[in-house]
Amino acid sequence: xxxxxxxxxxxxxxxxxxxxxxxxxxxxxxxxxxxxxxxxxxxxxxxxxxxxxxxxxxxxxxxxxxxxxxxxxxxxxxxxxxxxxxxxxxxxxxxxxxxxxxxxxxxxxxxxxxxxxxxxxxxxxxxxxxxxxxxxxxxxxxxxxxxxxxxxxxxxxxxxxxxxxxxxxxxxxxxxxxxxxxxxxxxxxxxxxxxxxxxxxxxxxxxxxxxxxxxxxxxxxxxxxxxxxxxxxxxxxxxxxxxxxxxxxxxxxxxxxxxx
Numbered sequence: 406x407x408x409x410x411x412x413x414x415x416x417x418x419x420x421x422x423x424x425x426x427x428x429x430x431x432x433x434x435x436x437x438x439x440x441x442x443x444x445x446x447x448x449x450x451x452x453x454x455x456x457x458x459x460x461x462x463x464x465x466x467x468x469x470x471x472x473x474x475x476x477x478x479x480x481x482x483x484x485x486x487x488x489x490x491x492x493x494x495x496x497x498x499x500x501x502x503x504x505x506x507x508x509x510x511x512x513x514x515x516x517x518x519x520x521x522x523x524x525x526x527x528x529x530x531x532x533x534x535x536x537x538x539x540x541x542x543x544x545x546x547x548x549x550x551x552x553x554x555x556x557x558x559x560x561x562x563x564x565x566x567x568x569x570x571x572x573x574x575x576x577x578x579x580x581x582x583x584x585x586x587x588x589x590x591x592x593x594x595x596x597x598x599x600x601x602x603x604x605x606x607x608x609x610x611x612x613x614x615x616x617x618x619x620x621x622x623x624x625x626x627x628x629x630x631x632x633x634x635x636x637x638x639x640x641x642x643x644x645x646x647x648x649x650x651x652x653x654x655x656x657x658x659x660x661x662x663x664x665x
Contacts, residue, residue, distance in 0.1 A: 452486075460487055461494075464591045472625055473632050480585035480633040482578055488587025495590040495597075496554040502597045503550030504543055509604055553660055560655050562586040564648035565630060573644065575636040585633045589626045596622065 410423035460479065467475025479487060562583040570577035596618030603610040627645055630636060636644065 457487060457490055460484075461491065461591065464491070464588055465595065468589075468592045468595075468625070473628055476585065476588055476625070476629040476632045479588045480581060480629060482580040482584065484584045484588075485580040488584035491587035491591050491594075492555065492558045492583075495558065495587075495594045496551045498594045498597045499554035500547035500550035502601050503553075504546045505601050505604055507546050552663075553656060556660055557652060557656050558586050558590055559583075560652045561626075561648060564651050565644065568644040568647055569630060569634055569636050573636060573640050575634040577630075577634040577636070581633055585629050586626070589622065589629050592625055593618070593622050 464475055464479055467478070562585070563579070565585065566577055566579045566582035569575045570579070570582065596614070600611055600615045600618065603614050627641070630644060631638065631641060
């Protein structure tokens with residue numbers, strides 16, 4: 406007499422065991438895995454602000470715990486939008502930093518120099534400088550910082566693509582290059598915020614945090630180029646150094662003419 410599975414009704418031969426439960430379990434696992442992947446990739450359509458916010462917070466955490474793994478995870482062509490959003494946030498913070506540097510930062514540096522020269526300037530403040538005609542326009546200063554930061558990040562991404570992708574034929578397209586620079590820019594944003602805080606405490610602490618943070622930023626970007634592509638390690642310097650040099654030339658010599 407023919408036998409049938411009591412769960413799915415499939416006809417079974419003598420001694421045969423139905424595998425419907427295994428298939429069902431596998432389908433659930435595949436569905437769960439699909440959901441996990443979907444949460445790590447950028448939304449295909451529309452703008453999911455929750456995804457962007459959660460991803461940004463995950464990058465902040467990851468850059469201080471597992472920086473290389475974090476860069477590999479988010480520096481992909483599909484995360485171009487996240488990279489651009491991170492760049493915009495970095496540019497906004499840089500604009501604020503430049504304004505604070507032009508006001509309170511100037512006071513902190515003057516005080517630090519005065520201390521070195523044995524001339525205490527404890528009573529010096531930004532308001533006292535304004536009495537001597539030292540005025541800083543917020544809008545103009547902010548926009549200068551924003552545009553300079555945007556140009557620097559965009560040019561760096563473009564140069565990484567040109568040298569790593571176009572010239573040395575590594576796995577680096579223009580979208581991935583912008584995503585990479587955007588991910589690393591999250592670290593730079595944090596450094597600028599911390600530096601701005603120390604600006605109101607001590608000029609020397611401000612300079613130390615800025616220098617150390619800039620060094621780590623350069624190292625993270627260098628490691629990120631390797632992590633996000635299959636670039637030969639022997640060619641890493643041939644990508645990184647020219648990219649930095651061209652970017653500095655544009656920022657130092659071209660941008661000032663635009664603001665002149």
